[in-house]
Amino acid sequence: xxxxxILPQLREGLWSIVSHRLTLVEHGLELVMEGLDCSGGQLGVxxxxxxxxxxxxxxxxxxxxxxxxxIARTLAVADFAARVGEALAAAVPEARFCAGALPRVIxxxxxxxxxSLEQVARLPIPGLxxxxxxxxxxxxxxxxAVLWMTTAAAGVVGAAQVTSPPREFAVPAGREAEWxxxxxxCQRIDPGVRFDGDRHWQRIxxxxxxxxxxxxxxxxxxxxxxxxxADPLRRELRTETDLRQFTDRLLRAFSLAAGLEKTxxxxxPAPASERLAATRHAAAxxxxxxxxxxxxSMLATMRLSPEEYSALGGTALAAGEQTExxxxxxxxxxxxxxxxxxKPA
Numbered sequence: 149x150x151x152x153x154i155l156p157q158l159r160e161g162l163w164s165i166v167s168h169r170l171t172l173v174e175h176g177l178e179l180v181m182e183g184l185d186c187s188g189g190q191l192g193v194x195x196x197x198x199x200x201x202x203x204x205x206x207x208x209x210x211x212x213x214x215x216x217x218x219i220a221r222t223l224a225v226a227d228f229a230a231r232v233g234e235a236l237a238a239a240v241p242e243a244r245f246c247a248g249a250l251p252r253v254i255x256x257x258x259x260x261x262x263x264s265l266e267q268v269a270r271l272p273i274p275g276l277x278x279x280x281x282x283x284x285x286x287x288x289x290x291x292x293a294v295l296w297m298t299t300a301a302a303g304v305v306g307a308a309q310v311t312s313p314p315r316e317f318a319v320p321a322g323r324e325a326e327w328x329x330x331x332x333x334c335q336r337i338d339p340g341v342r343f344d345g346d347r348h349w350q351r352i353x354x355x356x357x358x359x360x361x362x363x364x365x366x367x368x369x370x371x372x373x374x375x376x377x378a379d380p381l382r383r384e385l386r387t388e389t390d391l392r393q394f395t396d397r398l399l400r401a402f403s404l405a406a407g408l409e410k411t412x413x414x415x416x417p418a419p420a421s422e423r424l425a426a427t428r429h430a431a432a433x434x435x436x437x438x439x440x441x442x443x444x445s446m447l448a449t450m451r452l453s454p455e456e457y458s459a460l461g462g463t464a465l466a467a468g469e470q471t472e473x474x475x476x477x478x479x480x481x482x483x484x485x486x487x488x489x490x491k492p493a
Contacts, residue, residue, distance in 0.1 A: 158212045163195055166210065166256050166281070172292050173256060173279060175349030175363060176201025179208075180243045186228040191221040201348035202318060203246030203366055205229075205236050211257030211264045211280075218264050219271070226253050226273045246366065256281065269297045317362075318347040323369045326385050330362070330371075333395045337402050352398065357405035360398050373397035375404065 170177040177198050184194035184207065196208035207225050211218055229251040237245035254277045257265045262280065269278040282293040319327045334341040334352060341359065343350045349363040360373040362385075369385045371394045383394050402408075 159195070159210055162210050162212065162258065166208070167196060169281075169292060170196075170198055170208070172281075172294055173254065174200060174206075174346050176365070177206060181240070187221070187224045191217050191224050194221075194225055197240070197243065199243060199245060200252075201363065201365055202249060202320070203244070204249035205240075205243065205245050205251040207251060207253045209253065209255045211255050211261040211268060211278075213261040213264060215261075215264060219267060222253070222255060222268050222271060222273070222276075226271075226276060229253055252277070254279070258282075265297060316347060317343070317345070317350050318364060320364045320367045320369055322367065323364075323385075326369055326391060329391055330385070330395070333391075334398065337395075337399055341402070354402055354405055359401040359405065360394075373401050375401055 166173075167179055167182075170179055177200050179196050179198050181197040182195065184197045186194060194207050195210045198206040198208055200206050207229060209218075209222060209225060232239070233250055234248050236251055237243075237247050237249065252275055253273070255265065255268050257278075257280045259280065259282065265278055265280055268276075278297045280295050280297070282295060284291055284293065317327070331343065334343075338354060341352060341354050343352060343362075345351050345362075349361065351358060352360040352362060358374050360371060362369070362371050364370070370382060371385050372382050373394065375397065381397070383390060385391055385394055
């Protein structure tokens with residue numbers, strides 16, 4: 149007599165929380181429709197029809213304590229997903245599902261429905277995912293921890309166990325080489341670099357410090373490095389140049405996290421005329437330089453413009469055929485020759 153009126157209230161209250169936080173359950177999960185009936189009204193409706201980051205349909209079910217039809221509804225939804233398959237994209241065109249993407253089933257609950265979640269997790273349904281939300285407050289803000297529960301294999305008896313989120317990254321088709329190359333480069337940066345996340349999103353961390361993020365959208369792979377307070381740059385990883393530039397930014401983020409690089413911004417370079425005057429002043433004021441100290445060490449750390457180098461009598465920079473080390477050596481020789489006293493005839 150009491151359970152009937154209470155269950156809809158609990159379901160509506162829970163759905164108002166879950167429907168706005170699907171991205172916590174899985175990165176890129178977006179609600180497209182509500183109230184999917186795939187059992188002819190006999191077992192109730194699917195709470196939400198969502199689209200994941202790869203464009204595949206995801207049927208979201210809520211687990212409420214005392215729902216006697218939850219097991220039967222989960223079986224019916226899984227059977228519907230297996231029967232319909234990729235035809236759901238054509239049947240619901242406004243949802244913009246990718247053609248060929250197979251639907252999945254996710255059951256979401258809370259601590260109050262833990263017993264129901266454990267029963268669902270023991271169902272021998274391939275690909276079924278079960279999780280529960282744990283709300284808490286910290287620093288005046290509300291947070292949610294997502295705890296995933298293992299799906300027992302067929303014939304296995306026992307309580308479902310809480311486990312880590314699904315870590316298998318669903319690499320877009322044709323992007324396996326980029327994913328493998330990126331993991332290898334991150335291991336070369338430091339063996340302590342870790343990847344974790346869900347099937348469409350991965351965090352890249354080192355000793356708890358966030359270096360960057362990697363995620364998939366449809367058939368593309370995107371990356372973003374975290375460089376202090378700077379606005380992160382979103383980059384699509386498609387070519388070797390994209391991978392190299394993204395790896396360089398991850399290396400810089402690692403340097404910042406490890407304290408190898410200062411975060412203070414570099415000063416703006418002075419105009420060419422001021423730098424040329426400063427160079428002449430430095431060359432003229434080093435008459436008291438000790439014999440063991442050469443101008444080569446000073447020039448090795450300086451960047452001279454073509455005008456400055458021409459004023460010192462050099463020609464290698466204009467030719468543009470020598471390496472940087474040879475140019476630096478040629479600059480030093482030109483300045484040493486200018487400072488040397490004139491030889492007698």
